Amino acid sequence: MRDVAALAGVSLKTVSRVVNREDGVSDDLVAKVERAAAQLDYRPNLTASNLRRSDRKTATWGLLLEDVANPYSSAVHRGVEEVARELGVAVFAASMDEDPERERELVSTFSSRRVDALIIAPTATEHAYLANEVRNGIAVVFVDRPPFGIDADCVVTDNREGAVAATRHLIDHGHRRIAFVGDFASIVTANERYQGYVDAMAIAGVQVHPELVMRDVHDAAQAVASVRALLAQSNPPSAIFTAQNLITMGAVEALRDAGAQHQVALVGFDDFAMANLLDPAVTVVAQDPRAIGRLAATLVNERLASASAPVGVHVVTSVLIPRGSGEITPASN
Amino acid sequence: MRDVAALAGVSLKTVSRVVNREDGVSDDLVAKVERAAAQLDYRPNLTASNLRRSDRKTATWGLLLEDVANPYSSAVHRGVEEVARELGVAVFAASMDEDPERERELVSTFSSRRVDALIIAPTATEHAYLANEVRNGIAVVFVDRPPFGIDADCVVTDNREGAVAATRHLIDHGHRRIAFVGDFASIVTANERYQGYVDAMAIAGVQVHPELVMRDVHDAAQAVASVRALLAQSNPPSAIFTAQNLITMGAVEALRDAGAQHQVALVGFDDFAMANLLDPAVTVVAQDPRAIGRLAATLVNERLASASAPVGVHVVTSVLIPRGSGEITPASN
DNA sequence: TTGAAAGCGCTAACAA
DNA sequence: TTGTTAGCGCTTTCAA
Numbered sequence: 001m002r003d004v005a006a007l008a009g010v011s012l013k014t015v016s017r018v019v020n021r022e023d024g025v026s027d028d029l030v031a032k033v034e035r036a037a038a039q040l041d042y043r044p045n046l047t048a049s050n051l052r053r054s055d056r057k058t059a060t061w062g063l064l065l066e067d068v069a070n071p072y073s074s075a076v077h078r079g080v081e082e083v084a085r086e087l088g089v090a091v092f093a094a095s096m097d098e099d100p101e102r103e104r105e106l107v108s109t110f111s112s113r114r115v116d117a118l119i120i121a122p123t124a125t126e127h128a129y130l131a132n133e134v135r136n137g138i139a140v141v142f143v144d145r146p147p148f149g150i151d152a153d154c155v156v157t158d159n160r161e162g163a164v165a166a167t168r169h170l171i172d173h174g175h176r177r178i179a180f181v182g183d184f185a186s187i188v189t190a191n192e193r194y195q196g197y198v199d200a201m202a203i204a205g206v207q208v209h210p211e212l213v214m215r216d217v218h219d220a221a222q223a224v225a226s227v228r229a230l231l232a233q234s235n236p237p238s239a240i241f242t243a244q245n246l247i248t249m250g251a252v253e254a255l256r257d258a259g260a261q262h263q264v265a266l267v268g269f270d271d272f273a274m275a276n277l278l279d280p281a282v283t284v285v286a287q288d289p290r291a292i293g294r295l296a297a298t299l300v301n302e303r304l305a306s307a308s309a310p311v312g313v314h315v316v317t318s319v320l321i322p323r324g325s326g327e328i329t330p331a332s333n
Numbered sequence: 334m335r336d337v338a339a340l341a342g343v344s345l346k347t348v349s350r351v352v353n354r355e356d357g358v359s360d361d362l363v364a365k366v367e368r369a370a371a372q373l374d375y376r377p378n379l380t381a382s383n384l385r386r387s388d389r390k391t392a393t394w395g396l397l398l399e400d401v402a403n404p405y406s407s408a409v410h411r412g413v414e415e416v417a418r419e420l421g422v423a424v425f426a427a428s429m430d431e432d433p434e435r436e437r438e439l440v441s442t443f444s445s446r447r448v449d450a451l452i453i454a455p456t457a458t459e460h461a462y463l464a465n466e467v468r469n470g471i472a473v474v475f476v477d478r479p480p481f482g483i484d485a486d487c488v489v490t491d492n493r494e495g496a497v498a499a500t501r502h503l504i505d506h507g508h509r510r511i512a513f514v515g516d517f518a519s520i521v522t523a524n525e526r527y528q529g530y531v532d533a534m535a536i537a538g539v540q541v542h543p544e545l546v547m548r549d550v551h552d553a554a555q556a557v558a559s560v561r562a563l564l565a566q567s568n569p570p571s572a573i574f575t576a577q578n579l580i581t582m583g584a585v586e587a588l589r590d591a592g593a594q595h596q597v598a599l600v601g602f603d604d605f606a607m608a609n610l611l612d613p614a615v616t617v618v619a620q621d622p623r624a625i626g627r628l629a630a631t632l633v634n635e636r637l638a639s640a641s642a643p644v645g646v647h648v649v650t651s652v653l654i655p656r657g658s659g660e661i662t663p664a665s666n
Numbered sequence: 667t668t669g670a671a672a673g674c675g676c677t678a679a680c681a682a
Numbered sequence: 683t684t685g686t687t688a689g690c691g692c693t694t695t696c697a698a
Contacts, residue, residue, distance in 0.1 A: 001691060011669045016693060024667060041465040046445040047380040047391070048691035051674045058380070060446065068426070069411035069623070071404070071606075078402035081428060090442050093401070093426045095414060109423050112379040113393065132374040252610055273404075274607040277585055290402075334675065344685045349677060357683060381675035384690045 001042070008036035019044050050114065056137075061117040061300065062092045062110030064103060066144075069095075071272060072245060072289050073121065076143060079293020080119055087301060089116075098218075100124035107133065117300040122147060125186070139303035143296045145188050146313065153299045155292050155314045159189045159269075162285040162318035163196025164203075166241050166267040169283070169320060171204045174329045175239035175265060179212040179230050181223060181251065182243035190215070193243040193269055212237050223250025224257075231258050238264060238330035245270035252278060265328040267320075276323055283326025285318045292316050334375070341369035352377050383447065389470075394450040394633065395425045395443030397436060399477075402428075404605060405578060405622050406454065409476060412626020413452055420634060422449075433457035440466065450633040452626075455480060458519070472636035476629045478521050479646065486632045488625050488647045492522045492602075495618040495651035496529025497536075499574050499600040502616070502653060504537045507662045508572035508598060512545040512563050514556060514584065515576035523548070526576040526602055545570050556583025557590075564591050571597060571663035578603035585611060598661040600653075609656055616659025618651045625649050 005015045010029055017025050018033040025033075036042075050058045063080055065073035077093055084091050092110055096102045103124045110118060117139035118130075128149035134140055140147075142154040170178050180197045183190035194215065201208050211233065214226040223246065230237055231254065240255075242248040248268030255261040261280060268275075271286035295314060302309060320326075338348045343362055350358050351366040358366075369375075383391045396413055398406035410426055417424050425443055429435045436457045443451060450472035451463075461482035467473055473480075475487040503511050513530045516523035527548065534541050544566065547559040556579065563570055564587070573588075575581040581601030588594040594613060601608075604619035628647060635642060653659075 012691090013669055013693080014667090017668090020693085026667065029668085043441065043444045043465070043469075045384075045447060045691055047447050048384050048674090049693070051378075051381050051384060051676090052691080052693040053674085054694075056674090058446075067411070068401070068414060069404075069407045071402075074402040074407040074410075077407075077426070078400070078428065081401060085427075088442075090425050090446060091427065092423050093410070094418075094424065095411065108376065109421075111376045113391075113423060114378060114380055132376070136376075249607065249610075252607075256610060272606070274582065274585075274605070274611065277582070277589060278607065278610060279612045345675090346677080346685060347683090350684090353677085359683065362684085378675055381690090382677070384675080384692090385677040386690085387678070389690090 001044070003040055004033065004036045004042050007040065008032045056114070057116050057304075058114050059087070059089045060092065060113065060115045061089055061119060062106070062113075062115040063094070064106050064118065064120045064122075065093060065095055066121055066123070067095045067097060068093055072270060072287070075289035076121065076293035076296070079290040079295075080297045081293075082290075083294055083297030083301070096121075096123045098123050104129060111138070116304060117141070119143060119296050119300060120147075121145065127152075137307060139300045139307075141296045141299045141303065143292055151311045153303060153311050153314070155296045155299065155316060157189070157287045157292070158315050158317050159192035160196040160199070162269060162287075162320075163193040163241070163243065164200040165318070165320045166269060166285045166326075167197045167200035168204065169267055169322070169326055170239040170241060170265055171200065171206055173239075173265060173327060176206055176330070177209065177212060177235070177237045177239070178206070179214070179237035179240045180208075180243065181214045181217050181226050181230075181240060181247050183216070183218055183247070185215050190243060197241055197243070217247055220246045220250035220253070223247040224254045227251045227254035228258070231255075231260060231264070236264075239328075240264060240266050242266065242268045245272045248272065248282065248284070252282060261325070262328065263331060265326055265330075267326040269318075271321065278325075280324035280328070283321065283323045285320050287318050288316060334377070336373055337366065337369045337375050340373065341365045389447070390449050390637075391447050392420070392422045393425065393446065393448045394422055394452060395439070395446075395448040396427070397439050397451065397453045397455075398426060398428055399454055399456070400428045400430060401426055405603060405620070408622035409454065409626035409629070412623040412628075413630045414626075416627055416630030416634070429454075429456045431456050437462060444471070449637060450474070452476060452629050452633060453480075454478065460485075470640060472633045472640075474629045474632045474636065476625055484644045486636060486644050486647070488629045488632065488649060490522070490620045490625070491648050491650050492525035493529040493532070495602060495620075495653075496526040496574070496576065497533040498651070498653045499602060499618045499659075500530045500533035501537065502600055502655070502659055503572040503574060503598055504533065504539055506572075506598060506660055509539055509663070510542065510545060510568070510570045510572070511539070512547070512570035512573045513576065514547045514550050514559050514563075514573060514580050516549070516551055516580065518548050523576060530574055530576070550580055553579045553583035553586070556580040557587045560584045560587035561591070564588075564593060564597070569597075572661075573597060573599050575599065575601045578605045581605065581615065581617070585615060594658070595661065596664060598659055598663075600659040602651075604654065611658075613658045613661070614656035616654065616656045618653050620651050621649060
């Protein structure tokens with residue numbers, strides 16, 4: 001900036017005014033400064049600017065995801081980015097891989113770079129450690145899972161209701177032996193989905209068979225093994241509700257390997273690419289992760305505008321998409 | 334930091350030394366400062382530190398992708414992140430959506446935040462505009478597509494060789510009427526893949542039929558339409574080479590809709606989720622985008638260590654994965 | 667409308 | 683081993 005000022009023959013402050021498009025500078029000087037800036041290919045230093053500015057805003061957010069390469073996470077990322085782009089905000093993104101310590105490290109990394117906001121798909125089960133960030137005016141919004149030990153905005157899917165819809169869909173198609181395959185019981189959303197399954201069964205008066213309930217299944221490989229074990233039982237399920245996208249993919253593989261894909265019904269939580277092109281096409285309860293990301297970003301922006309606004313939980317509704325696998329009826333009953 | 338110094342009863346510089354783990358501070362004072370920092374929940378301001386430091390490193394990189402939610406892009410992102418994490422580097426990520434102007438905006442956005450490096454999967458066809466960044470010591474590495482008008486490291490797939498392998502695979506299975514469906518001819522990689530197709534056909538003495546060549550097909554919907562048109566011809570192809578992942582997905586859909594998935598062979602460039610679970614499973618030439626990301630990040634790190642090291646093009650080899658769709662033989666010939 | 671001086675939080679250079 | 687002073691690039695405050 002000093003070089004630009006020297007070349008344009010004006011003071012530092014005048015260059016600052018032109019760069020920040022403040023008015024009160026004569027057209028003559030504006031032109032001179034712009035010419036000099038272009039000639040030197042001047043790039044303003046936002047970090048220095050931020051250091052001195054009274055509002056201390058860096059126009060930078062941090063986004064903490066389960067895994068940037070996971071389809072769900074990356075769709076949330078995309079939604080956040082769309083809103084951030086309109087606001088001229090740059091977004092740090094990183095993966096936590098279900099590691100609470102990594103979550104804290106990333107918060108610290110982003111905090112020391114003075115982000116204005118943190119959007120967190122939490123892995124930790126305790127978020128009191130964020131109190132300092134909130135006190136310092138960093139907007140914190142949670143997605144996918146709610147926070148614990150801190151009051152903050154949060155965007156979640158209607159996990160229980162979605163699971164009820166999935167389970168009821170199978171019951172309505174005549175199934176009584178309905179298996180559940182879900183993620184770690186320690187994950188709140190996995191629990192809510194399990195609860196939805198249990199509730200739907202209870203409401204319909206259908207018995208939950210403990211040998212048909214597989215929990216703590218986290219990835220596709222474990223899901224393949226779990227579904228294989230289910231199918232190998234003496235009295236196997238006639239339908240399966242898989243409560244997470246990777247589990248559904250694993251179930252598809254196990255069913256196909258057993259040649260049972262047209263005999264055993266399947267409904268999955270979370271949509272995934274190619275679900276409609278499989279044979280049979282896979283019925284799912286779809287979330288809208290991009291909308292979740294957009295909403296979270298919008299909440300960040302509102303929180304930044306008024307730190308004292310009341311905090312809320314925002315529920316995005318899921319929707320059941322029948323495609324074939326969920327409409328298979330039991331062979332005999 | 335001032336508050337920490339006051340609370341610990343030491344000078345600013347001593348706190349700075351402790352925070353930066355410089356030695357030459359007595360254990361006694363280190364303990365005092367650490368206690369004070371913990372008590373105040375002190376977070377160092379990396380932007381201020383960077384402003385003053387002589388090396389001017391922010392430990393921050395910018396990653397410019399086609400679309401953060403695209404499976405290819407997000408796998409590259411993951412690879413970059415893995416290396417960045419080890420180095421304690423935070424990564425900005427953003428999508429360009431094939432918009433060259435957006436590419437320049439993002440470079441400017443990240444430059445003004447003083448990133449140490451830019452990793453770009455370029456959309457623009459002219460990169461002379463980056464000369465200033467390079468001169469300022471920002472490490473610039475390109476992935477997926479090479480740069481133009483600037484000397485910089487670059488990581489690409491062996492597009493031509495991969496396309497040759499795919500085409501030859503179909504020829505080896507007896508096909509003579511082999512269609513090509515590829516992305517915008519303006520995209521370098523799409524051109525290389527087309528060239529590989531043409532070369533493989535020529536080497537084998539198989540005629541390229543212009544009516545079987547569909548270019549400028551960018552997304553799944555356009556691919557569905559293109560493959561439908563191919564199948565509707567009076568003398569349709571017995572095999573199709575789709576030169577991009579979304580195009581392959583669209584081709585799968587069109588073939589299935591026409592009931593031709595077991596008659597017409599298909600080999601796609603780029604692997605995708607569920608390709609092995611489709612019926613038939615889809616034969617692909619697979620890239621390793623995560624490895625590409627890791628390599629790009631490693632190159633960034635080397636470039637940062639020595640700005641004057643010679644620039645190179647790094648080719649990551651693709652591999653053909655036979656799964657079924659590519660091994661279908663022509664009905665008659 | 668323009669500019670001079672001070673200072674954001676931190677570290678380099680030097681001094682004690 | 684510890685502290686002092688200056689200044690990174692910018693904006694605030696205030697004066698001209």
